[in-house]
Amino acid sequence: MEQPLTESSGQDVPDPAPRAATIHDVAARAGVSIATVSKALNNGGRMTPETRARVLAAARELSFRPNALARGLHSKRSFAVGLLTDDVYGRFALPVMAGVSEGLIDHGVSVFLCTVEDDPALAQSHLDVMLEKQVDGIVVAGKRVDRLVPVDLAGLTVPVVHVMSEGAPDRVSFRPDEAQGAELAIRHLLAGGRCRVADVTGPVRFRVAIERAEAWAGVLHETGLDQPGGGALFGAWSEAWGHAAVAQLWAQQDRPDAVFCGNDQIARGVIDALRERGVGVPHDVAVVGFDNWEIVAKETRPPLSSVDMNLRELGRQAGLTLLALINGKDVQPGIRALPCTLRVRASSGGPA
C-alpha cells in the first residue's frame, strides 16, 4: 500500500514556492530513515530489494536531487574544477575548453570558467574564489605553449594540469605534437609529387614556429631536397606576411612548387598572392596551412588543406587526466604531445 501524499493539499493549486525535496522528504515518503535513503541512492549497502525500490520510487516521485553542497561538505570533493584561460579571443582556448567540459561532465564534474586575459590581479581573484568554492583541481588553458598564464600556481594543494601553456616540470602539460603535424603536411606534399617545398611561418620568438620549421627542414634533409627560400621564412602570423613572402619567393630564381604555411592566415595570404600573380593552386603550387581553422580554411580559393591540432581532444584528455590526479591515481608528470591530423582540401590536390 502506497503512503498517501501528505504534502499535497489535494487541490490543483501548485505550491507557490516548491521548496526542493530533501533526503528527509524522501525518507518520510518511503517510510524509512534518511540513512537508508542515502544508502539506497548511493553505495547501496545491504537492504531488501523492496526497501530500495520504495526509496527509489519516492525519490523519483519527489524529483529528488541531492544537494551537492552538502555532499561536498562531507566528502571534501566539490566535483567542480576551475578552468583558467588567458585566451580571450578564444580561437584556441574555446575548443580546448569545450573538450575539458565534455570529458568531465560524464563524471558529474563541472567546470568553472575563468577568463583572465593578462591581468594577474583578476587571475588571483578568480583563483581565490575558486579555492573558496573548494575546486578539486584546476586546468590552465593558454593560447601559447611557450607562455605562462599570469598567475602564481605554486603552493596549490589541488592538482593542476596545463593545456597549451607552459607548466612547471612537475606538472602534466598537454600540447599538440607540432613536429609530427608539420611532418604530416610535408610528407603529404612530397607524396603529391612536389619537390620544392618552402616554409612560410610566424615570428621566430614563437616556439611552435621553430618546431614546425625544424620538422620541415628535417624531412627535406632526410629526403635529400633543398630548402626553397634558403631556409624557413619567419614573419608574422598574418595574411599580409603571406603576401610579402610570396613576393620574396617569386623574386628568386628557384621558385617553390609547394608552400607549407605556419598558420591558416598566412596560407590565405599566400594563396591570394599566388592567384594575383596568375600562379595556379594547386596545379602550379600546392599550399598547406596549420590550425585547420575551418572558417578560414573553407573560404580560401581554393579551400585550404591544413593541419588540425585536435584541440578538443587535447582538452578532453587534460580533463580526464586531472580527474585521474584528483582520484589519487599517480600520473607521470611532463609534457604530453598529442598527434595532429591533416585535413586535405583542394589547395594541395584534394577534392575541389
Add this chain to the structure above:
Amino acid sequence: MEQPLTESSGQDVPDPAPRAATIHDVAARAGVSIATVSKALNNGGRMTPETRARVLAAARELSFRPNALARGLHSKRSFAVGLLTDDVYGRFALPVMAGVSEGLIDHGVSVFLCTVEDDPALAQSHLDVMLEKQVDGIVVAGKRVDRLVPVDLAGLTVPVVHVMSEGAPDRVSFRPDEAQGAELAIRHLLAGGRCRVADVTGPVRFRVAIERAEAWAGVLHETGLDQPGGGALFGAWSEAWGHAAVAQLWAQQDRPDAVFCGNDQIARGVIDALRERGVGVPHDVAVVGFDNWEIVAKETRPPLSSVDMNLRELGRQAGLTLLALINGKDVQPGIRALPCTLRVRASSGGPA
C-alpha cells in the same frame, strides 16, 4: 601578548598535508568562539575592536579561506551560476561568456561552463548537474537571437536570463540593437557623401538579416534615396556570396557607391571582388561590415569598417541582471536591445 603557535612543531619541516584552516583553527588561535570569528569576518556584529583585530590577524596568519560549500549549505546560495551555450565555435558566445564572467566575479559569483551544441541529452545532463550544485541562476547564451538553445528551461525555480538567444516572454533577454547598428552604418556612409548604398546580407531566414535590411531600407526611404540592387540582396553569410553579389550588382546599370554588408565575411568577399574588378575601395565604393570581427576586419585590404555588437558588454549586463534577479530585485521581463557602435576603418574612408 600573542598566543603561541601550538600547531607548529617548531621545526622547519613543512606539514606534509597542510589541511586547510577552518573557522575552528582561527577561533583557537584568536582565543574566541567560532561564532565570534564568523561575526568578525562577516556581518561584523558588535564586538570590541581588539577582538575583531585579533580574529582578523589569526585568519590572515592561517590563510583562512571560508569554505563556500558550508556557507552555501546554510545560506542556500551557492554564488555560482550556470552558463549554457550552444555556440561551439564560440565566435559570438565567447565574448558574451567573458562578459558574463567579468560582470559576476567582482561579486564573488562563479560561472559554470556548459557547452551543449545541439545535443538535448547533453544539455539536460548539464542542467541536472548544475541544479544539484545549487546554482543560483542560469544564463543562456546562444549564437542566434531567433533560436532556442535545445533544452527545456520551463519549471526551473532559479532565475534565467537569455543573451543572443530566444527566450520565453516572461524572461529577460539581451540582444544587440540590430536596427540601430545598421542605421549607424548607413548614416555614416551617407555622411561620407555616398548616395547609392546597396545592402548585401545573409539568408532571409535569419531574423537579423531582415532587421538590418529593414533599417537600411528605412534610412534610404527617409532620405529619399533609392535602393541599388532593387532591394536588399539576401544570400549566405559567406565570402563567396560577397563575390557573387558584386557580380550581380555590377552587371546592372545603376551601380552602388557604397555597400552595407550583413557580416564581415560577406564584406570581405565584396572588397576582394571589387579589387579584382579594379574598383577602388573606399575611393569608388565604400564598404561597411557587421560584427567587427577583428581578425577579419583588420586583414581585409583595406581594413574594414564594421558595426560592433558589443557582445562583451551584453554578457556583462546579462550577468548583472541575473544577479539582480537572484537578489530578489524585480526586473522587467522582455527584450533588452543594447546599442551597437561603429568602428570606422579605411574601407569607408577612415584612417588608412
Add this chain to the structure above:
DNA sequence: CTGAAAGCGCTTACAG
C-alpha cells in the same frame, strides 16, 4: 560584548 546551540543536507561508521 561573547558564546553555546541548533541547523543547513548529506554520509558514514557503529549499534541494534
Add this chain to the structure above:
DNA sequence: CTGAAAGCGCTTACAG
C-alpha cells in the same frame, strides 16, 4: 536489514 548519532564547516538567532 535498518536507524540514531556524529560530523563536514559554516551562520544566525538567542542567552548570558
